[in-house]
Every structure is written in C-alpha cells, then in structure tokens.
Amino acid sequence: MLNLPFLRRRRETFGLDIGSSAVKVVQLREGGGGHRLVALGIAPLPPDVISEGTIKEPAVVSDAINEAVSKAGVKSKDAAIAVSGRELIIKKVQIPEVPPKELHDAVQLEAEHHIPFAIDEVFLDYHVVGKHDGAMDLILVAVKKSKVTEYVGVVEEAGLSPAVVDVDGFALGNQFELNHPDERGEAVALVDIGASTMKTNVLRGGTSIFARDIPFGGNNYTQAIAQHLHIAFEQAEAAKLGKDVGIGWDAIVPALESISRELSLEVQRTFDYFASTADSERIAKIVLAGGCAQLPGLADYLSSTWGIPVEVARPFQRIEVPGAHTETVAAAGPALAVAVGLGLRQAGDKGS
Ligand SMILES: Nc1ncnc2c1ncn2[C@@H]1O[C@H](COP(=O)(O)OP(=O)(O)OP(=O)(O)O)[C@@H](O)[C@H]1O
Ligand SMILES: [Mg+2]
Structure with a gap:
C-alpha cells in the first residue's frame, strides 16, 4: 500500500513478516495459473524484544530475520515487509471531487486535519474508495517515518x-483476495490476532474500506494465565499451546474465558466505530487470522456472541504447497496469513 519514494523496483521479492513473537519468511512464485510456495522459514522471537510495537532489541530481531531467511533458503535480498500498530493511522475521509492531477495536493491538505502527527513526520498514501454527489471517499494511510525507519533498519542490518x-x-487483505476470489459482494472483516497486536481490515469488493490496529493479542491470554496460576510467562504460554507442562486445560479455562470476553468487546468497539463511519454497511462475516485464531473455541465463541459467521483463515488454500512444507504450513496455519500477503507483493506494485 505504501509506495515509499526511496524504494526501487526489483524482482523476486519475498514476504518477511516481522511479528512480535516470530519472524516469518514466505516466498511464492506465480506460474501455471496459480501460486506455489517456494520457500518458508520461521524463527521465534523472545517476548519483549518487540514490545508495544517498538523494536527494543534491534540486533535480536536482525538475527531472527537471518535465521528465518536461512531456514527458508531464500536467495533474494528483496523483502516485502509491513508495519502495524498505533503509529499507523488509517482513516476514511471525504473530500470534494477534484481532477486527478489536483488529488495529491488535496489529500495532503485534508490529511493534516486527521493525523495526530506533524505531516512531515509521516509517509502518506491513499486510495479512492468511492465517488458520489461531487464528493470522493478516500482511505488515508499515514505511518510515522520513524516507525518505517525502525523496521527498515533491522532488515538492512540483516543484509x-x-x-x-x-x-x-x-x-492480510491481499491474502484473502487470493484465497477467496469469488467473495466480492458483502463486507468481510479480517481480524489478525497476533501475539501483541490485533489488526482489522474490512474489505468490500476487493477494496479496504476500514482498518484499525488494536494493542491486544495472544500475550494478553498468556499473561492472564500466568497471573491466575502464579506461574512464569513461558510456562503459561506452553500451557496455552496445549503442551504438557503439568497444567491441565481446565486450570487455564477461566483466564482464557475472561480474555476472550475482553477481546470480543475490543473488536465490538472497533466495529461499532466502523458502523458509525460507514453508512449502514453490514459486516457479513469475520475471518480470523494470526496465531490466536487457533485458540480452541475462540471462533465459535465470537460467532455466538456477535451472531455472524466467524471462520479461521486458511492462507494456503489456493497455493500449491510442496510436501516438504506441508507440516509447517499446517502447524502455523492462520499465523502465516500476513506473510503470505507480503509474499504476493512485488516491488513497484501498488498493492490493495
Ligand atoms: N494453537 C494455538 N493456540 C492458542 N494460541 C496460539 C496457538 N498458536 C499460536 N498461538 C498464539 O498466537 C500468537 C502468535 O501469533 P502470530 O504469529 O500471528 O503473532 P505475531 O505475528 O508474532 O505477533 P504480532 O502480529 O502481534 O506482532 C502467540 O500469542 C501464540 O501464543
Ligand atoms: Mg503478526
């Protein structure tokens, strides 16, 4: 989406998802009418290396990037990366219709009213989502330059x-479009619940009409379990993943349930806000991605609370996966959704 001016056109880009709990590398190749997975690598990150969306220990992140890239066996140097979090502002705005050559300047002017940072502190991008009665609806995307520099820095440090x-x-949206080419009618809400941040993106007809990131994720579950049972974060994390660490599932259910209720309220609040910005737009279904989407019972709980279908994303549904990767793909499942979306990007393209 962001077409930053200093980035050059290259070939054989691969997806590099720098998540707060793991770095994921996905390289895809197009051919024969579809996409094929050619390289996959995941390297875990200890908690607090990336905390509240900020890279606290850049060297550790660069090492994890190198580890994921070498596990994947990727030869290319050209990575498609992404940012998320609170320094990212995505807003739908309306401006009077202007000729295309005036649009850039009009957007700059309008953006100043909507962005809580100085305009020269941000990279700005936009796309037009509709025109009516002499007005244009735009999605404005602004991200703090310092955030981009931070992520670009660890990637460059990794060579x-x-x-x-x-x-x-x-x-996430790009990934969904590939896997669900037929769903172009109603609004679908994509929600990626990672370890620390929840990213939402509402798509209609292949266009993003709303997006917002919320600081909430799998770590909230793990912390609640740790607190409730007076155990260390690592042990609580293992228990949450169903590993045998001497803690029965029943013991963690109360903590899980209370966080799921909070999570449901957070998402509800976001969608209420969405409803207030979009005239009578109805969300037809929700697709969950991110590692947390695998939490047993979460999709069903959210579906029964909100009364709409909630599915778990299958990022490789329409991608050919060679035998050597089937196990990793199955285990990581929805956690690879963002990496797949990045793997679809080519340098110089405009994204969605
Ligand atoms: N089977 C599972 N059950 C419950 N939680 C899971 C499961 N698998 C992974 N998770 C949780 O998912 C989270 C990691 O997901 P993901 O890899 O999408 O996050 P990330 O991209 O590293 O983080 P973020 O995007 O927030 O920076 C962790 O909190 C992890 O505990
Ligand atoms: Mg993530």
Whole structure:
C-alpha cells in the first residue's frame, strides 16, 4: 500500500513478516495459473524484544530475520515487509471531487486535519474508495517515518533490502483476495490476532474500506494465565499451546474465558466505530487470522456472541504447497496469513 519514494523496483521479492513473537519468511512464485510456495522459514522471537510495537532489541530481531531467511533458503535480498500498530493511522475521509492531477495536493491538505502527527513526520498514501454527489471517499494511510525507519533498519542490518513497505492489515487483505476470489459482494472483516497486536481490515469488493490496529493479542491470554496460576510467562504460554507442562486445560479455562470476553468487546468497539463511519454497511462475516485464531473455541465463541459467521483463515488454500512444507504450513496455519500477503507483493506494485 505504501509506495515509499526511496524504494526501487526489483524482482523476486519475498514476504518477511516481522511479528512480535516470530519472524516469518514466505516466498511464492506465480506460474501455471496459480501460486506455489517456494520457500518458508520461521524463527521465534523472545517476548519483549518487540514490545508495544517498538523494536527494543534491534540486533535480536536482525538475527531472527537471518535465521528465518536461512531456514527458508531464500536467495533474494528483496523483502516485502509491513508495519502495524498505533503509529499507523488509517482513516476514511471525504473530500470534494477534484481532477486527478489536483488529488495529491488535496489529500495532503485534508490529511493534516486527521493525523495526530506533524505531516512531515509521516509517509502518506491513499486510495479512492468511492465517488458520489461531487464528493470522493478516500482511505488515508499515514505511518510515522520513524516507525518505517525502525523496521527498515533491522532488515538492512540483516543484509536485506526492504523493496516494499506494506501494512499488516492490507497484506492480510491481499491474502484473502487470493484465497477467496469469488467473495466480492458483502463486507468481510479480517481480524489478525497476533501475539501483541490485533489488526482489522474490512474489505468490500476487493477494496479496504476500514482498518484499525488494536494493542491486544495472544500475550494478553498468556499473561492472564500466568497471573491466575502464579506461574512464569513461558510456562503459561506452553500451557496455552496445549503442551504438557503439568497444567491441565481446565486450570487455564477461566483466564482464557475472561480474555476472550475482553477481546470480543475490543473488536465490538472497533466495529461499532466502523458502523458509525460507514453508512449502514453490514459486516457479513469475520475471518480470523494470526496465531490466536487457533485458540480452541475462540471462533465459535465470537460467532455466538456477535451472531455472524466467524471462520479461521486458511492462507494456503489456493497455493500449491510442496510436501516438504506441508507440516509447517499446517502447524502455523492462520499465523502465516500476513506473510503470505507480503509474499504476493512485488516491488513497484501498488498493492490493495
Ligand atoms: N494453537 C494455538 N493456540 C492458542 N494460541 C496460539 C496457538 N498458536 C499460536 N498461538 C498464539 O498466537 C500468537 C502468535 O501469533 P502470530 O504469529 O500471528 O503473532 P505475531 O505475528 O508474532 O505477533 P504480532 O502480529 O502481534 O506482532 C502467540 O500469542 C501464540 O501464543
Ligand atoms: Mg503478526
């Protein structure tokens, strides 16, 4: 989505998802009427290395990037990366219709009213989502330059070059478009629940009409379990993943349930806000991605609370996966959604 001026056109880009709990590398190749997975690598990150969307320990992140890239066996240096979090502002705005050549300046002027940062502190992008009665609806995307510099820095430190800088939520959308080419009618809400940030992106007809990131994720579950049972974060995390660490599932259910209620309220609040910005737009279904989407019972709980279908994303549904990767793909499942979306990007393209 962001077409940053200093980035050059390259070939053979691969997806590099720098998540707060793991770095994921996905390289896809197009041919024979479809996409094929050619390289996949995941390297875990200890908690607090990336905290509240800020890279606290850049060297550790660069090492994890190198580890994921070498596990994947990727030869290319050109990575498509993405940013997420609170320094990212995505807003739908309306401006009077202007001729295309005046649009850029009009957007700059309008953006100043909507962005809580100085305009020269941000990279700005936009896309037109509709025109009516002499007005244009735009989605404005602004991200703090310092945030981009931070992520670009760890990628360069790893010896790679960031050929594309996207937004997690839009990468999620790209992934969905590939896997669900037929769903173009009603609004679908994509929600990626990672370890620390929840990214939402509402798509209609292949266009993003709303997006927002919320600081809430799998770590909230793990912390609640740790607190409730007076155990360390690592042990609580293992228990949450169903590993045998001497803690029965029943013991963690109360903590899980209370966080799921909070999560449901957070998402509800976001969608209420969406409803207030979009005239009578109805969300027909929700697709969950991110590692947390695998939490047993979460999709069903959210579906019964909100009364709409909630599915779990299958990012490789329409991608050919070679035998060597089937196990990793199955285990990581929806956690690879953003990496797949980034793997679809090519340097120089405009994304969605
Ligand atoms: N089977 C599972 N059950 C419950 N939670 C899971 C499961 N698998 C992964 N998770 C949780 O998903 C989270 C990691 O998901 P993901 O890889 O999408 O996050 P991330 O991209 O590293 O983080 P973020 O995008 O927030 O920076 C962790 O909190 C992890 O505990
Ligand atoms: Mg993530």
